[in-house]
Amino acid sequence: MARMDDEEVRWLDAEENSMWRSLLTAQSRIEEVLDHDLQSRHGLSLVEFGILVTLSESPAMRMRMRVLADSVIVSKSRLSHQIARLERTGHVRREVCEEDRRGSWAVLTDSGLELLRTAAVSHVTRVRERVFDRLTREQVRELGAIMRVLEPGSGAMG
Template identity: 65%
Template sequence: MDKAWLDAEEQRVWRGFLRMNSSIYEELERDLRDRDGLTLTEYGILAHLSEMPDRRMRMRDLADTVIVSKSRLSHQIARLERDGHVRREACTDDRRGFWAVLTEAGAEALRVAAPGHATRVRSLVFDRLTPEQLDGLREIVRALGGTPEGPPDGSPGR
């Protein structure tokens, strides 16, 4: 078999994976936007900042954490800043660097959005899986390099 192409079963699984990923992402995006006025990326920014000491992260590290380009992160941070959820602070040890800092308003927006978001994630993913399937999914995610380290303080994820 020519390894330059996916075989029929690989192609079916790959396309199914892409459809599933897109469908879940779009539904979570729509739900957050309609219910809380946040994009999924903005929610991720707020959640990651809430888990950090002093609720702050370097912008470049935050871009890597929420898996967006630096330019897209800058756009999202500008919107969150405009809404009072985040503020930028210059890094004293790097003139070119900035911190993104979660404000009280941002923490409150996250507290309001988190329960509904968690419920929707559960309904779209976890409630549809048996415990064995969840174990399998965990192993697949780990094998593909997608397992996050989790919140640094050991708190439950959002």
């Protein structure tokens, strides 16, 4: 690995470093709380909940596996594992893609939709408690503006 001299690196200043660590800590703790809550109440991980939400919002409640992996921001192997688990519980099924035999569809079942409807009620309550109830309306707007700048593809990040 090449050595980088201090002059070549734009190190974070104290304020930036503090904010960066706070962001990582907040994200980690929020995800931990939401995941634990979904697991204990509904037997779903946060990733599985995201899969069900994404499928429910898709036309015909189905999506190509590779597109779904990108949508829920997980690797294809992790998605395959999560879909297999959701298949075993009857919440999702796979269908062969007729246009491309190598690909497959993930399809939300009626059982999965019902579980999603039930889990969404407690999930949105926890999201409100952990995030939105702690912020003013102006802070929500500011955070939204910041997140849009930081999103991949926004142009600001390159």
